Amino acid sequence: MFNISRSLFTDEIEQVEPLREFKMPHFTSFKGDEEPERHLKHYRSTMILYQNNNDLMCKIFATTLQGEAQDWFCTLPPKSVRSFNELSSVFTKEYSSYRSIKKKSDHLFNSKKNPKESFRDYVKRFKAKKERIVGYNDLIARAAFQKGLPADHQLFRKLIMKEDLTLADYFALAEKYALWDEAR
Structure with a gap:
């Protein structure tokens, strides 16, 4: 069971306040049934202006997950998300089985x-x-x-x-x- 008070982000990420000028872009939600690289590519291209802001990249990425993917995210150990690169790597490994296999x-x-x-x-x-x-x-x-x-x-x-x-x-x-x- 996920405890809402326990953060998956490190204290450094958790304590950062959102940017005042930030406006939430529209994202296609990832539900766990498609290629993770495609979702990351879409996310990065949508967040291109904020890619140097590791904290924001981590926090907003969590909002793009739904269903099984959100459930998976909530199973990560507390304070385990330190960087967007780490989060991307763990995410890709978790959903790598959904990579497209070329079929005839x-x-x-x-x-x-x-x-x-x-x-x-x-x-x-x-x-x-x-x-x-x-x-x-x-x-x-x-x-x-x-x-x-x-x-x-x-x-x-x-x-x-x-x-x-x-x-x-x-x-x-x-x-x-x-x-x-x-x-x-």
Whole structure:
């Protein structure tokens, strides 16, 4: 259990007052499910005017964490955060397992619609998986999307009859079928 009165920052960092001219920039929150280097790069570029202020960099970084990442941060030992470089290093080590692994288009064949999953959720999950593939092959992606559908689904039957559609066309049709499934 995290004790709000115990600071994870050293006394030097904790005692520094915020700058009067500092205005909190907008940050994309890190929830623990993406590449830590990407988040650090975004954070550093947003805080570029304050990069020489170690104390501010540490304190503000903590506000960019949410969910599991915030929980992780709160497990750090009291007074253990001495510098932003140290914090960055510990953060990167903790979340290094989320580094992108280059996958090929055929990886999409692992996506199947689960029986209890809504059609809309399957499409959303498939799109997210496709986005992680650099230079995906449209033909393979279409085949994988179609193969992931139940054979008795109306869209599956429609797709096997149409050969001239792109993946974007598949997703447009899928949206229509998602609405139809939800109306039933």
